[in-house]
Every structure is written in structure tokens, then in C-alpha cells.
Amino acid sequence: MKKGKFGLLRIIAGEDRGRRLISPPDDRIRPTPGMAREAIGSMLQEIIPGCQFLDLYAGTGSVGLEALSRGAGKVTLVENDRDALALLRQNVRLMTRASDCIIAASTAAEQCREFARQKKQFDLVFVDPPYDVPGVPLRHLEGLLAPGGFLIHQRPEKFPPGDPFRGTSLVQFDQRRYGKADLTFWKFPDKTEETPLS
DSSP states (O other): OOOOEEEEEEOOSSTTTTOEEEEOSSSSSOOOOHHHHHHHHHHTTTTSTTOEEEETTOTTOHHHHHHHHTTOSEEEEEEOOHHHHHHHHHHHHTSTTGGGEEEEESOHHHHHHHHHHHTOOEEEEEEOOOTTSOOOOGGGGGGGEEEEEEEEEEEOTTOOSSOTTTTSSOEEEEEEEETTEEEEEEEOOOTTOSSSOO
């Protein structure tokens, strides 16, 4: 892999606002656009501080590190691609709270099985599967969410139509598009709640 480009990716808000990250030298690894990261941070600004955040296909880490800068308690970054892992590790080291990041060098499927074994749950899960990599069946992700937790799914352009979470308890409460980033927002309702967002 060619050397990554420094400065094209930036942290938008929070403790590390303006921090430059290392971006990929080509289009094989696709960082989530800044407008999409800003939307996630703004919509969930009351949820992120102190949360347990999972980025299941982390790539450069731009989404998870944005959450870290905005006050997430712990950020778990799952990535299996060797080139992406190299960028991810470099970017984590640039953050003020790098020690609050956990990098799991594993496939999403393998790591989800490990999370299930550990009975690990998260408050926020971001899922952006690469177009050409078989992903975890999305309905299985419900078990990773703590009650009241949120899941953001960045849908690939060729994603099959229909509800990917049919048969689960997840409730869709928003959908937005930013360039090629099509985001759907889901919530795992807490039994005490009546609406997806209060």
C-alpha cells in the first residue's frame, strides 16, 4: 500500500477538534464523509458522552475517533484489512485519549462471536461494511446493543432493498443521505421508553 495522505481527514468537534488524520492513498478504503460524521455527532450528541462505542468495520477509524473526541467512554474499532489496520493504528496514536481505544484485528463475524461469548454490549454501534466483503447478517447485531442503544448503518450503494432488521426489535427513526453515504438510524428500545428518541 502507498503511504497515506496526511491532513485530508479531520476531527470535526470535541477535544481533538481540527486534529488531522491520515487518509488512504486511493479509493480502496473509503472513509465516511465529514458531513455524515457531523450528522451522527449532532443527532446523537446527548448519547455519545460516556458511551461504549463500536465501529464494526473501522477502516481509517474516522467515525469511532470522532466519537472519542466528542466524549465517548470507550471506542472499540474492528478491522481486518492489513492496510486499513496500519492507517487505523496511526490515527489512534494521534488522539489525546488513545488509551480509550481498543483495536480488534479481526473480521466482523469473528469479533461478533467473541462479543457474544463475552456478553459484551454497546450503547452505539456504527456499521459500514465494505462493498466486496461478506458482512455479518445485520439482524444478528441486535444482541450487541444495550437496552436503549443505537445503531447507525451506512448502506452500500448496491445494498438489497427491504428492511435489514426485519424480525428484530430495532426501530428505524431516521434516514439521511450525504453524497454517497446513505445512513439509517436504528434504536433498540428500552422497555421503559415509548418513542425512539425523547
